[in-house]
Amino acid sequence: MAFKTPLEMLYHWQDTSPNTVFLRQPVDGEVQEFTWQDTADQVYRVAAGLIALDLPPMSNIAVLSKNCAQWFITDLAIMLAGHVSVPIYSTAGEKTIRYVLEHAQCPVIFIGKLDKTEEQVAAIPKGTIKWAFPYPHIEADKQWQELLVNEPYTKRMIPDWKTVMTIVYTSGCTGTPKGVVHNYESICWAAHGSLYEFGLGPQDRMLSYLPLAHITERVLVELASYYSGMRIDFVESLETFSRDIRNTQPTLFISVPRLWTRFQMGILANIPQKKLDFLLRIPIVNTFISRKIRSKLGLQKARLCASGSAPIAEATLHWFHRLGVNISEGWGMTENCAYGTCCVPFRVDKIGSIGRAYKGVDIRISGEGEILVKGKCNMKEYYLEPKKTLDAFTDDGYLKSGDKGSVDEDGYFRISGRLKEIFKTSKGKYIAPVPIESKLMVNSLIEQVCVTGAKLKQPVALVVLSEEARNEPLEKVKSSLLATFEEVNASLESHAVLDHLVIVKDAWTVENNLLTPTLKIKRNVLEEKYETLINKVYTEKIVYQ
Template structure:
């Protein structure tokens, strides 16, 4: 296979499919369409602006915005100008924005749709040139319409596959984010290979809504679209998510466990589980019910649904299977281009596994149970951190993932926890929290959960209830949680039995710094915030904050 860069694919689509719609961006309820020709024209004009700045070759250019058509256009323009993109999560706070820009030494940043524009832009140093996407109230040195007033770049540069394409900063769940350096070869190999593995083609429709600063969306949605020519639609805002997904009717839909749980809660809020079970038990009715639910979710035409980024409870996968939505788990990391394993095609007997290694990827289990991975998609290094790079790469080139797991005789892999998340109780016993959390999540009234308890005799569970559950009497909630607690504890070894569940008042969000931008729990932050509560003395098995 001769691997081509994203720019070469742009040149291909510009000439072969100039009038074909590639991107669809809703703005104020109106959908703006971008053909390949229009995308190419804007890429060339934005690249001209960057070239005119006469920056040193391979300068680091920041990207701070929610997903939008201009994000894709700018990414290609940065490549065309010979520079390196540095995406920043649109939910990043001032501290993270400042850290990434200073660490990566970015002379220029593109700013787009944000929730806290004024404060986030204030974190950008005055010495950094700010260029704005075409959305309201973005303070910048130049607005998008001004950037499009220049003559387009007429050259068709082709980057060297071994040159650096991007530095993707991790979400920083355990400290300062690390800058993961990827060259064109690693990311493009993963994106191109995904077409065959996931069966993606020109006719597919996808929706880009997970953060583009995250490796999964970048590789499997954005970069893969350059190779497949699939149509990409964006959402206008979280408030219009339902409208936009129904308008898109994606054929390929990738999400994260938190959002799959939200989908489930939304269905159950309109149709209680008992009623749903009854309707699904009627042969003539069940298929109609399934189709209606799928249509409301916007997934009636989805031939492939997937979940990644964090563990998803087997109970959630089983629930979606009952309504005809088969979710394939996948696994990957920023450090290996999000390209490790996937359970495609879906297999009901492998629910709870993250699938098999993709073709070209080699996975092994180390003596301590750690999953280690090797392939063309592995990163080059951590930017400016050779010690951390050396810590995470073995002498024979495998990436130490930090995930603990096992491989069955068919090659299917199961994750049993994160090595760094395993904690020790005051009895000296080690607890892997993730498997226990997955069991607790079988109760649909629990929306978020964290098992913790280092320095306690027995672990405990912190839980956040669903919005629907909060409307119920406490006695009903208490009974439901007690039943779940007994069921879960009956499956655990004595040292792992949960002493109690504590119901917390507030949900964990990116905004209150208890979730990463990819919706993973920030365990250490959460444990610090609720330290007194975790160590508190409670009488019952179910307690409230």
């Protein structure tokens, strides 16, 4: 390998830039800074604690926490101790926590910042050693400060490339999470590649707030920071997000469609769309307004913004482009280290595309229209599931993505939906819901949408309104939605025309189990919850629950 492991990069930065700030963690409004020397020292001490447990080599060590400096430190300490990291989403419920810990047979778990600490800790099987990050109200066998009194482990161990580094469990949007096994070669190859794809370097800053248990944050933020030497900041809480992003002034900012929509809604709550359109048409004023909005978002220094994890409406990308926020889409999956395609540099004529394949990644479209991918970034296997591993690959070694897509003459790929999400109406016609949902999201009054209707004559759309819409007169909202409804239907083939829109009362969240931890909708759960609404016959085109 022409590049080094994360541990070797830690040694490098400790030797060459010991006093450079690497991590910034806000706690009670005060920012705690960790230089590369500070980081290395804590890594060596935590690793010493793990080694003293005398566990079998390559034991699976779990991490259950929101993003924080200690997450990075612990991940490196697990590597140094010769073990395998098993991240668990900080939003995971008791059932998921118990399943992952038992399936991976984790003897130790690190516990950090959580929203439901008591009940989540209660889900940890008896006999599991619990070590706590330095946050209050975590009952554990050892607290962080106790780990830091260990004598530092001084041997500079270098892992073998073929050694397993981590088991990343999928978010489980369609069932039981699968443990995706990545060795050092696959996951570090992807992280190292991002240096050249995105031009990362020590001058860059990123805000780590999307779940580190998710492959994108792990590869393109945490692991990429070891190779680039860029600074990583964290958020203190959801309530301080705006403060923390403005304090960071990130040069690169990765988000998900749900959060980009939230940003859009926040802007429109202060400047109505008609007024914004008017201001953006005025020379000089448009530049001032765009700059002011980017400043309020904390993105005035961002040279690259990106969106992934789920489809984002083209209308949203065009809307932000008018403000000078160019959002590049990317595509990947847990099984290929989130390293498939990217739309960098940004091209407005390619909005709606997921971009071209990264260097070293080979992508083709199967006869059924499925995107197939091959590269060093592909997983080793599904943990303890050889049948599922076999089924995940073609005979010639391409990973089956489950996404239906196409490619244009420039090599840019587009996704029309998940093969499993395509449903058949009672007329025997197949419907791909994602493109229809993207068309509906043109209307800023719509915050969330799910097109469904298996076994119905025509599909229907379930809609969650934005905060802005809830403050508008009912008739005005219905009129706007009806106009969008008719415009979208006019663009669809007859078998895909929507019968009606149903406005549901409650937002879909991770907490009510209608979104995955990466904020993708759980279609099967939504369809089960709203089964009566979906199958009910309506005469009006816009109806309320």
